[in-house]
Amino acid sequence: MIINHPILGPRDSAEFTYMGDSALLDRPDWKATDALAQFIDYGYLRDNPAGPHQELWYHEQGDRSFLVVTRDTTTHEISSVKLARDVARSRGRST
Amino acid sequence: MRYSGLRVIKEALTGHKGWKHAWRDVEPQVQYDYIVIGGGGHGLATAYYLARNHGAKKIAVLEKGWVGGGNIGRNTTIVRSNYLLDGNEPFYEHSLKLWEGLEQDINYNAMISQRGILNLVHSDAQRDAFVRRGNAMILNGADADLLSTETIQKRYPFLNVNNARFPIKGGLAQHRGGTVRHDAVAWGYARAADQLGVDIIQNCEVTGFRIESGKCLGVETSRGYIAGGKVASCVAGSSGRLMAKANMRLPIESHVLQAFVSEGLKPVLPGVITFGAGHFYCSQSDKGGLVFGGDLDGYNSYAQRGNLPVVEDVCEGAMAIFPMLGRVRLLRMWGGIMDMSMDGSPIIDHTHIKNLYFNGGWCYGGFKATPASGWCYAHLLATDTPHEFAKAYRFDRFEKGQMIDEKGMGNNPQLH
Numbered sequence A: 001m002i003i004n005h006p007i008l009g010p011r012d013s014a015e016f017t018y019m020g021d022s023a024l025l026d027r028p029d030w031k032a033t034d035a036l037a038q039f040i041d042y043g044y045l046r047d048n049p050a051g052p053h054q055e056l057w058y059h060e061q062g063d064r065s066f067l068v069v070t071r072d073t074t075t076h077e078i079s080s081v082k083l084a085r086d087v088a089r090s091r092g093r094s095t
Numbered sequence B: 001m002r003y004s005g006l007r008v009i010k011e012a013l014t015g016h017k018g019w020k021h022a023w024r025d026v027e028p029q030v031q032y033d034y035i036v037i038g039g040g041g042h043g044l045a046t047a048y049y050l051a052r053n054h055g056a057k058k059i060a061v062l063e064k065g066w067v068g069g070g071n072i073g074r075n076t077t078i079v080r081s082n083y084l085l086d087g088n089e090p091f092y093e094h095s096l097k098l099w100e101g102l103e104q105d106i107n108y109n110a111m112i113s114q115r116g117i118l119n120l121v122h123s124d125a126q127r128d129a130f131v132r133r134g135n136a137m138i139l140n141g142a143d144a145d146l147l148s149t150e151t152i153q154k155r156y157p158f159l160n161v162n163n164a165r166f167p168i169k170g171g172l173a174q175h176r177g178g179t180v181r182h183d184a185v186a187w188g189y190a191r192a193a194d195q196l197g198v199d200i201i202q203n204c205e206v207t208g209f210r211i212e213s214g215k216c217l218g219v220e221t222s223r224g225y226i227a228g229g230k231v232a233s234c235v236a237g238s239s240g241r242l243m244a245k246a247n248m249r250l251p252i253e254s255h256v257l258q259a260f261v262s263e264g265l266k267p268v269l270p271g272v273i274t275f276g277a278g279h280f281y282c283s284q285s286d287k288g289g290l291v292f293g294g295d296l297d298g299y300n301s302y303a304q305r306g307n308l309p310v311v312e313d314v315c316e317g318a319m320a321i322f323p324m325l326g327r328v329r330l331l332r333m334w335g336g337i338m339d340m341s342m343d344g345s346p347i348i349d350h351t352h353i354k355n356l357y358f359n360g361g362w363c364y365g366g367f368k369a370t371p372a373s374g375w376c377y378a379h380l381l382a383t384d385t386p387h388e389f390a391k392a393y394r395f396d397r398f399e400k401g402q403m404i405d406e407k408g409m410g411n412n413p414q415l416h
């Protein structure tokens, strides 16, 4: 698989470490009253869809950036690659 | 019809005209007491033990494709019970004992071959860990044997014990481990279940559940609605996809694992060898092909095929430890979808929906579990209480912090 890195261009997926569903960007608020339930969900339950999946890839053998890759789990086709930083910011997770 | 040596001779003399289909091809009935979804090894074994151990009637196995088309027909056929943790070891040892008597039980030649399995050791720390594991196995009634480098060299003279990065410093052997012909297991259980009246319905995909007021009433299928008393999901790598139809999220990710077979060779490998440090394990089939594999590709997939970097990694592992394989040609390779759980251990439990049960999370090690999985799942379905060997395999172990994590990897499915 080739991942089209937004900064570095097309890179071999073997340079990356897969980090799972990009929902992991949305760490629950530890101060919420139902924080425990939310963290169990966050830590252990997954959508695991057959079809488009937004997932985190870490460019460990490259520039060390985290990417959010949208990839079809039934064909391995990649339809979009973004910097995780930008995605997190657009969700108000980071400044 | 019982299979026997005499029968083979008789059929040989009469032109093989007397053989019957191994199981009936039936139309689904409108209602069953038990609907098992998934005609892989675990589903068929569940149906068989429901009928045999619990005298259950009106059982159907619904399979979306054909019997043996899933992971039961894609794995590398290794059976063993070399686990460390209390939640696992009694279960897998029960499974190995069931394998030992399976062929007589189901009257089917599954080519069970206890040729032994050897896990190689390369460092002091690894030896300590394996000694501990071996002791845990012995405490649970399994067999374990710590081998010296000399013994290993004598038995497997072709191994490169002086590999610069991973010199072989011994190994943990389980002599009762070995291999079993995987599709024969599916066919044998299917035939035995059919003879006890189980309906095995192929080309019947479950497309949804009918759930009313928190109770599962039956399943929608590609061949119409089928009502069920108890509905038992048993679809391995498709677990996430199927349970989403009941609005359930699981502690599971689906990942692809590849396997490989070489051209046929004369007998060279007397047993199963795992070179965990180099992501490589291997056995030789009775036909002569070397059957081998390595790690997961390492990303969510339902595609039943993997990518080339893993092929390279596995072959490098092979060359590091078995330099004699350098000229062997690869014959076939394929992938299967693994239901990788958050702690690397399976789930056999009821769900929060009444009459809906779940069996899955087998990771890359569910073939060896086939008999015990069927045995314990049937027990749960028939009695509504977990079997004593499977009582740790519950959904709530994650929230209770009672993970069964053999490798201590944490909640990262691809690392188990």
Ligand SMILES: Cc1cc2nc3c(=O)[nH]c(=O)nc-3n(C[C@H](O)[C@H](O)[C@H](O)COP(=O)(O)OP(=O)(O)OC[C@H]3O[C@@H](n4cnc5c(N)ncnc54)[C@H](O)[C@@H]3O)c2cc1C
Pocket: B037, B038, B039, B040, B041, B042, B043, B062, B063, B064, B065, B066, B067, B068, B069, B070, B071, B072, B073, B074, B075, B076, B077, B078, B079, B204, B205, B206, B207, B234, B235, B236, B237, B238, B242, B257, B258, B259, B293, B334, B335, B336, B337, B338, B362, B363, B364, B365, B366, B367, B368, B369
């Ligand atoms: C390459 C590879 C190597 C492996 N090596 C080993 C090994 O050496 N030792 C070991 O112990 N384990 C091994 N495994 C793991 C083992 O094969 C699996 O854990 C085990 O087979 C899973 O259980 P099963 O046989 O019931 O699964 P499957 O055979 O996959 O059965 C599930 C069935 O459910 C059906 N299904 C799915 N969705 C639906 C639906 N909606 N409706 C109806 N039916 C449906 C599928 O078609 C399939 O037939 C390996 C797996 C792979 C892929």
